[in-house]
Amino acid sequence: MLTYDVDMVRPLTAGDLDGALALSMEAGWNQTREDWRLIMWAGRAYGIGAEGRLVATAAIIPYPPFAWIAMVLVSGKARGRGLARRLMGQVMSEARMTGLVAALDATPAGRNVYTKLGFRDAGSLVRLSCNGPARLPAGETRADIEIAPLDGTAISQVAHYDRPVFGADRGPVIASLARRTPNLALVARRASRIVGFAVGRNGSQATGIGPVVADDAEVATALLARLLPRVAGRLVIDVHANHPLRARLEAAGMAVERGFTRMLFGEGGPVGDLSRVVAIAGPELG
Ligand SMILES: CC(C)(COP(=O)(O)OP(=O)(O)OC[C@H]1O[C@@H](n2cnc3c(N)ncnc32)[C@H](O)[C@@H]1OP(=O)(O)O)[C@@H](O)C(=O)NCCC(=O)NCCS
Structure with missing residues (x-):
């Protein structure tokens, strides 16, 4: 022992x-x-x-x-x-x-531990995965959405855009992820205004996509339609279970691998504006 x-x-x-x-x-x-x-x-x-x-x-x-x-x-x-x-x-x-209000994304095994410690459920996430490039049907992707690399000054602009959505400042984390894998970091603009961004990174088992934040499903689709074909091997993305993009990703060949439960300690309120969060940065980063 x-x-x-x-x-x-x-x-x-x-x-x-x-x-x-x-x-x-x-x-x-x-x-x-x-x-x-x-x-x-x-x-x-x-x-x-x-x-x-x-x-x-x-x-x-x-x-x-x-x-x-x-x-x-x-x-x-x-x-x-x-x-x-x-x-x-x-x-x-x-x-x-x-x-600070403690928050986390729990595996089913972890949830058993956290419930006993006073955490309560505050949302559901699903990990979607696939092998090989996933291709989102272009669908209603609108021509007025401009997609560009997320680099230079766009990184600090994106951090500012993300703050009310995530509910906190995670600018340094976004900057680190965007610089680590520039090929998988994109920003979306409409009439020069930032309306979304997406970042991916190589993992030990798969390429992980997230965070993906977008004003609406069309922006999210435009970002992911550009990003997903760049991933050749296994791909995972952790999406909010009720987000409309989930159905589009499943139609593109991605399948549910497992679920996570977002949990908050005590009486803390919801984290940010979930309607604009398509995918989290991963359970380890929120
Ligand atoms: C989940 C995990 C971290 C638990 O670690 P652990 O050291 O075995 O947990 P503890 O012994 O501290 O247990 C704490 C409490 O949770 C309970 N618990 C732990 N695992 C449990 C399980 N699978 N089912 C039911 N209850 C469980 C224990 O009974 C204990 O209750 P008590 O305080 O009333 O005695 C461990 O199983 C693990 O690493 N799993 C794989 C990774 C993972 O999923 N991590 C969680 C990420 S969110």
């Missing part, structure tokens, strides 16, 4: 990247080393070790007025011994001390 000490919650550093990546790979998750690095840069990650290796993690990214909780992972052999509860205690007390 593994020996560990649940009181030995410690902050993770760059030296833990290999151990953290091994844990997310063990769970079949899509994060890369760069994703873990981004999470540690934008927020803080914690871990518990046993016999010289990392066996449990959790992270918190402050997005005032929210604190995004992510990467709650416990290695198979160490489960059922209170490690997730202990790490959640750490990140939730940080959220409480900084006056």
Whole structure:
């Protein structure tokens, strides 16, 4: 049996990247080393070790007025011994001390843990996936929507556009993702005004598309019609279950792989303007 000490919650550093990546790979998750690095840069990650290796993690990214909780992972052999509860205690007390409302996107297994801790359901997401390029029918894509690379000054303009939609400032995260994979970062304008954007990144299992934010379904379709054919291998996108784009993506050959539940702690209100959020940045980033 593994020996560990649940009181030995410690902050993770760059030296833990290999151990953290091994844990997310063990769970079949899509994060890369760069994703873990981004999470540690934008927020803080914690871990518990046993016999010289990392066996449990959790992270918190402050997005005032929210604190995004992510990467709650416990290695198979160490489960059922209170490690997730202990790490959640750490990140939730940080959220409480900084006056932030804890929010997260839960797997079904995670939801069992968070419900007991006082989180409540606040929305449903589905992960759609496919192998090979997905082609959205151009449908009613309107000629007045201009699609351009998301780079240069457009990045800070997009961060400004995104703020009321997401419900918090995640400009540095969007900038980091857009710079990491410029080929998969697009902005949509109508009459020179920003009306949407989409960003993708390479994962360890698949290319992940998101966030995708758009004023309406036509803008979202125009962005994704341009973006999706650029992805050759496996593709995943986490969409709000009731968004109209879901049906269009399913018609383009994508299928539901699994679901997530958005959860908020306590009495916190809804996060942002969900009607404009087509796809999240991933359960690890919100
Ligand atoms: C979900 C996960 C993090 C739980 O880790 P864990 O260390 O086994 O959880 P804990 O032992 O701290 O359990 C905390 C509580 O949740 C309950 N719980 C944990 N997993 C459960 C499950 N699958 N079904 C029902 N209850 C569960 C425990 O009984 C415990 O209840 P208690 O506080 O009343 O005793 C772990 O199973 C895991 O890593 N799963 C794969 C990755 C994942 O889905 N992570 C969640 C991301 S949102």
